[in-house]
Amino acid sequence: MKQVNIEDAAHGMVAGEDVRGADGVLVLARGTAVDEAHLRAMRAYGVRSLSVVSDEAPPGEAGPGGPDDGTAATEARCRALLAPRFAALDLDAPFGRTVFDLAVRRAAARALACGLDLDAVPAAPPHLAPPPEASLFSARGVDPQSLVSGEVELASLPEVHVRLLDALNSDKTSAGELSTIIGRDPGLAARLLKLVNSPAYGSRAPVDTISRAVALVGRAELATLVMGLAAVHAFGDIDPELCDMRAFWSHGAACGTYAALLAAVCPGTAPDRVFVGGLLHDIGQLVILRRLPAAAGRALLLSRIEGLSIAAAEDAVLGFDHAAVSRALLTGWHFPETLTAMAAGHHQPDGRPEARETALVHVADILATAWAWPAFAGATVPALSEPAWRSLGLSAAVLPGIAVAGEDRIRDTEAVFFPAQTPPQARPHPDPRKRT
DSSP states (O other): OEEEETTTOOTTOEESSOEEOTTSOEEEOTTOBOOHHHHHHHHHTTOOEEEEEESSOOTTBOGGGOBOHHHHHHHHHHHHHHGGGGTTSOTTSHHHHHHHHHHHHHHHHHHHHHTOOGGGSOOOOOOOOOOOHHHHSTTOSOOHHHHHHHHHHHTOOOHHHHHHHHHHTOTTOOHHHHHHHHHTOHHHHHHHHHHHTSTTTOOSSOOOSHHHHHHHHOHHHHHHHHHHHHHHHHTTTOOTTTOOHHHHHHHHHHHHHHHHHHHHTSTTOOHHHHHHHHHTTTHHHHHHHHHOHHHHHHHHHHHHHHTOOHHHHHHHHHSSOHHHHHHHHHHHTTOOHHHHHHHHHSSSOOOOGGGHHHHHHHHHHHHHHHTOSSOSSSOOOOOOOHHHHHHHTOOGGGHHHHHHHHHHHHHHHHHHHSTTOOOOOSOSOOOTTSOO
16 A cells, blocks of 8 residues: 555556545545546545555556456446336436446446356346236225324334433433443344444444443434334334345445445535434335235336336325335334435435435435346336435545445445345345235
C-alpha cells in the first residue's frame, strides 16, 4: 500500500482505505477501482491524497483500455441477460447507467468466479397475456386495515421488546436498567451485540457487554434497533413453503445496509434509522403471505408474466400493495412515523426535503434488487423517482463505493439473523405453484 497525491492518482488504481472528504463524507470505499468520476468527486470534496494497494487495474481489466477479451464477452452476455430486469430504470441517466453497469460487472465477476455457463442461462421469457380475470382477480374485497387488524395481535411483539421500548421512552430509565431488561432475553442480547460489533458501527474494541452496547449505540438508536429486531422476530413462523425467509430478510438487510451507507454521505439523515427502515421496508409482504397466500401467489404470477413490479401486481390483484399494508401494521404497532413513512413510501417517495430518509430507502431498494445474486432470475428493478434522487444531493459517482462497502456489511448483518446457514438462492417471493 502506498500514499498517492490526488494529482497523481490515475484510472485503475485501487483504494486501500476508505477515502473521506474534509467533512468526513465517504467519497470512495476501500477496494474500489478509481475512475474519472471518482477523481472528480475526490477533488470536489477536498481530498488531497489516498492510499492505494495497486496502481494496476483490478483483475479482469486491461488498464485504461478496458476489460480483456474474455471478460468483455462475459460482460456482454450478462448485459443481454440482465437488460429485461432493468426495463423500468432509465439507463440513459447517470444513476441508471451506473447501477446497470455495476450490476453487469458484478454479475460477470461472479459468473467467472463460479464457472457459470452463461450460454445455459435462459433469456427472459416474453411477456404473455394474463390469465382470465375471473381466476386472477378473485381476491378483492379486502383492505390493508382489515388484514392488519388481526395481524397486530397475531404478530404481537415479545414482552421483553414492549418493556424495553417503554423503558427507552422514559427519561428516568438508567443505562443499567436497560441492560437488565435486555439481558432477560438472551436471543435479543446476542443479536444486539452482533449488530454493534459489525462494521456498521465501526467499534475499534470488541463490545462484549450489554451496558457497553447501550453506551455505544445511544438510546434513540437502540430503540430503533430493538423495533427492527422485534419485527423480524414477529414473523419467524412463516411457512417456508410460502416464502424463503432467509432470502426475504437478506434483501431487507441489503436494503438497510445500502440506505445506511448512502445516509453516511447525505448530511442530515440518520444511518441507524434508515438501516431499520430498509430492513423493514417490505414487511407488508409477510402480512399478505400469512393472511392471503393465494393472492400473494397470483400477484407473483402476474408480476412474472407481465413484467410488473411486485407492488404493481399486488395492486392489480388486491387493489393495494404491501407498502400500504406496512403502514397499517407499523402504525398499529405504534412505531415512529419516520420508520412507518420509510416502509409506506419507499416505492413512490415525493422528493420533499423532509422525506429524504424515505428517499434513501427507495434508492437502496433499487440497489439491493439490482445487485442481488443470483442476478438473472431476480425481481424487476424498480423505477427511480428522479425528485427523490435529486433531494439527496448525491452524485452517481458515489455508487461504486457504496457497492463495494456494502458487500461485507450485508454478510455481517445476515449473520445476525441467520447464523450458520447457506446463502439465499433467490429473491423473496412466494411460489405461485404452492398453496395458491
